[in-house]
Amino acid sequence: MPQTMVPDVVVRRLPLYLQALNHLAEAGRTLVSSTELGEAVGVSSAQIRKDLSFFGEFGRPGLGYEIRYLISALQRILQLDKDWHMVIIGAGALGHALANYRGFEDHRFAIVGVFDHDPDRVGARVGRLLVEPMELLPSRIRENHVDIAILSVPARSAQAVADQVVACGVRAILNYAPMALSTPQDVHVTYIDPIARLQAMTYYL
Amino acid sequence: MPQTMVPDVVVRRLPLYLQALNHLAEAGRTLVSSTELGEAVGVSSAQIRKDLSFFGEFGRPGLGYEIRYLISALQRILQLDKDWHMVIIGAGALGHALANYRGFEDHRFAIVGVFDHDPDRVGARVGRLLVEPMELLPSRIRENHVDIAILSVPARSAQAVADQVVACGVRAILNYAPMALSTPQDVHVTYIDPIARLQAMTYYL
DNA sequence: GTGTGTGAAACTGTTCACAGCT
DNA sequence: AGCTGTGAACAGTTTCACACAC
Incomplete structure (x- = not known):
């Protein structure tokens, strides 16, 4: 267009x-x-x-x-006249808050799965979903045609998780981990890091 | 410098x-x-x-x-060699998640108060703090030398809350409400809105 | 009169390329 | 040889200002 x-x-x-x-x-x-x-x-x-x-x-x-x-x-x-499928990876406090955020579905961004590496978290309830193990991530991404991965994992795991979702064909990542990701050129990464934003504001105060 | x-x-x-x-x-x-x-x-x-x-x-x-x-x-x-004092306004799910986020204090951003307009939320525990009523916000801002206000209120209340904190002398706002704020020139506003970020990514998919 | 759409001009930000230092 | 610091060239973005439409 x-x-x-x-x-x-x-x-x-x-x-x-x-x-x-x-x-x-x-x-x-x-x-x-x-x-x-x-x-x-x-x-x-x-x-x-x-x-x-x-x-x-x-x-x-x-x-x-x-x-x-x-x-x-x-x-x-902006292609907002269709539904987009997302997974949340990392079921800590942030992952829970994101999974419960109504704004996503109000804007046709559907959360189709929440995943975590930690067995203690697997099976826990988040919103209307249950936390699933990372092993099920590839099949879920393919079966549900997941478009976007939201990363709410620790910084040290972010790159490995990004590599996994990219390998499964995901081409858009919303990264909440305070860590720059290295991805192929055709993958779009957006960063949300409140600390970095605050640190830029204090310069002016 | x-x-x-x-x-x-x-x-x-x-x-x-x-x-x-x-x-x-x-x-x-x-x-x-x-x-x-x-x-x-x-x-x-x-x-x-x-x-x-x-x-x-x-x-x-x-x-x-x-x-x-x-x-x-x-x-x-960036003036990160000192502590910064922040208040969180809006004690919903997002406000709770922010209040419990350890990253802030790890980077010398101290949360000194959590406020909400809703009497049903006042007194609730968030992290090591209790939710306080909006009436106490001005005195808290002045007594604790609050530098930054984090807004986690609904979009419809964001402008009014911003006006209040600006009137109390706050010159930096981190706004999680999906709403552009109108403030004096010397007030710094930073926006965090995952929906807007997702909507910009879908353009490319 | 009001307000859009748009080339041209002005401005801002990024990359280049190299002198100079270790 | 390797790498920084930086003016100059380049690229990108914003603003201007005006022809044209309602």
Whole structure:
């Protein structure tokens, strides 16, 4: 769909636009200008218009953007009009919190399995699922067509686990372990590390 | 210290360098080249050298960087050689998970209070702390010299809570609510939203 | 008048490549 | 030989400003 190569930084902003648009829609609004949307997400109006222009023309000059229409357009662009299957690996406190987080299923990200290496954790209940042993991970990934692996394991195990899921064909990893992962070029890794974020903020305080 | 204005993107990479350096130090290493450090973090060697050059000269030509020395230099630059005081606001599942996360105190980020608006949650135990009512938040922020507020409240309350902590003098917010915050220019806000990160990854799948 | 879409300009960030040090 | 530190070249991103549409 994108005629030109789309910068990654643009793709990362689209979910923020979507979020703000959903809030506006819930508030009963039907139209929004790039200026107003920009203020809601904290970027310039020109940025919004330029970002959207990578994918087509979604606004009406003189009026702005029809909110419901722009929401569906962004969902289609980001491939959010289908369900995505995820596994959580690591059933510690973080793994439990993630498994119980309703936000995932609300956005069509389905958790189809929770795995842990530790036999003491296997069989424990997390949300509506039971913790399974790592041995069952490959078959589960293939049978349930798992798209994304969420890593909530200790830093020292993260690389080995990443290697395993990549070997099973997973091409997207959300990594909560404070550890940079080495993966093939076609695997997408996103890092969530509150410590690193805090450490960048303290620089400015 | 920085002679020139330091780009924000550089500051955000420093914690990643620190992380990799700590892993190397734990592995017993004493020296590292920009090439090797770059491979560990996933950036180019030139990037590492250029980033560090904003703050001074930390390496030895022909040898590389003395790991322990570079760790202390980065800690000093990021102001990690002191304790930071934080409050968690929102004592739901996420608030509990954050309060129990050992990583914070391991990195000198101390949680000095957990607050919730809901009377049913006040008094509940979270880690070694008790949930306190929002009414006590201002005095706690001032008495304990709180530097950072972690928001784990619903999106609809996030802006109001942010306004409160800013009014109490907090200038750094780590926001887990899926909601852009509007704050004065001198307040630093960092967002952690796994849904937004997943939605950016699905674009590429 | 209001507001989009978009080339061009301005700005920011990254990579190159090499002088100089060990 | 090996590696840092850095100006210069390059690439990427944001902002500007305006033609055009409602």
